[in-house]
Amino acid sequence: MRFSIASARQRLRPGIAPTLVVLLLLPLMVGLGFWQLSRGQEKQRLVDTYAERRAAEPMGSEQLEASADPAFRRVHLRGNFDAEHSVLLDNRMRDGRAGVELLQPFHDQASGLWLLLNRGWLPWPDRRTPPVFTTPDQPVSLVAWVYVAPGETFQLRVDPTTAQWPRLLTALHPVALWAELRRSGFAYELRAEAGPGTYDTTWPVVAMGPEKHLGYAVQWFAMSLALLALYLYLGWHNAKEKHHGSRHESTQHV
Known part of the structure; x- marks a missing residue:
């Protein structure tokens, strides 16, 4: 296990600044995704209640x-x-x-x-x-x-x-x-409802439907995955560059 952790650290060197950015943005973006899912569920319950009571x-x-x-x-x-x-x-x-x-x-x-x-x-x-x-x-x-x-x-x-x-x-x-x-x-x-003394009574239930909240949630989760993928790529790329630099220095000393 110690060998695996040490090996992973050697293969992933993202740097301090990217790590701080990811630690700050990733939880925020994931949280916004789950918040949009929650809002979508609330809107769906609202639409279902509306349909049920409007039929009574x-x-x-x-x-x-x-x-x-x-x-x-x-x-x-x-x-x-x-x-x-x-x-x-x-x-x-x-x-x-x-x-x-x-x-x-x-x-x-x-x-x-x-x-x-x-x-x-x-x-x-x-x-x-x-x-x-x-x-x-x-x-x-x-x-x-x-x-x-x-x-x-x-x-x-x-x-x-x-x-x-x-x-x-x-x-x-x-x-x-x-x-x-x-x-x-x-x-x-x-x-x-349409009747005497009314004008256009085609009322929208909610300004933004449940499907739009779901779409926004998918976007936030996709951006979270993209950010994590970029972080891992930079870490591997930096580790590779450092590894090549170390080998080059060792060759020169020999």
């Missing part, structure tokens, strides 16, 4: 607050939109086209609950003119589903004394809106 029958709106896990559950709604406090979510792309999502408070008659309802996507081709939308005056009946975003949602802070309606934002959490309007409302956004 809608619940009554009065059951919504009692649900311990409301994510992606479908709900029957009937009530009125609050057109005065409309929010336009900016930077929403669909098929390469720029647009916005229209969110409005919705007062449900059956439960008496205020909900933040996303009515869908509409194009915004010209930034010089505001997006055009209309709001039904009469009560509407529709089906929506609860959207729970993975992770924390960025909230753009605005001064309520100077902000104008409709309001153009990059993101909005319902709790922030209810606090500003001094209303008691549901804590999650609801996304409408």
Whole structure:
């Protein structure tokens, strides 16, 4: 065993600097690969839950607050939109086209609950003119589903004394809106299915699918193997050069 270890050391002389680089980068790259695998599994569970609950029958709106896990559950709604406090979510792309999502408070008659309802996507081709939308005056009946975003949602802070309606934002959490309007409302956004008063309601489940995380994980593992292979090659190459140099010096002394 001692002979084998000594022989391996003689055959592998990578140097101090490459060794430090590998010790620093290799665990990081391998860790990022496993992190991407973990994220992919989380996204797959999210997609599976979404598919299962979106296939179920809608619940009554009065059951919504009692649900311990409301994510992606479908709900029957009937009530009125609050057109005065409309929010336009900016930077929403669909098929390469720029647009916005229209969110409005919705007062449900059956439960008496205020909900933040996303009515869908509409194009915004010209930034010089505001997006055009209309709001039904009469009560509407529709089906929506609860959207729970993975992770924390960025909230753009605005001064309520100077902000104008409709309001153009990059993101909005319902709790922030209810606090500003001094209303008691549901804590999650609801996304409408196609129905009265809706626009484009083809919603993506997640921005990045599980397969993309798997692809990134493969890339990190491949780069880790490439780094290790380069390290071993440099070690063998340096050992070979040193061995040849030693033999050359010995020949000259003879």
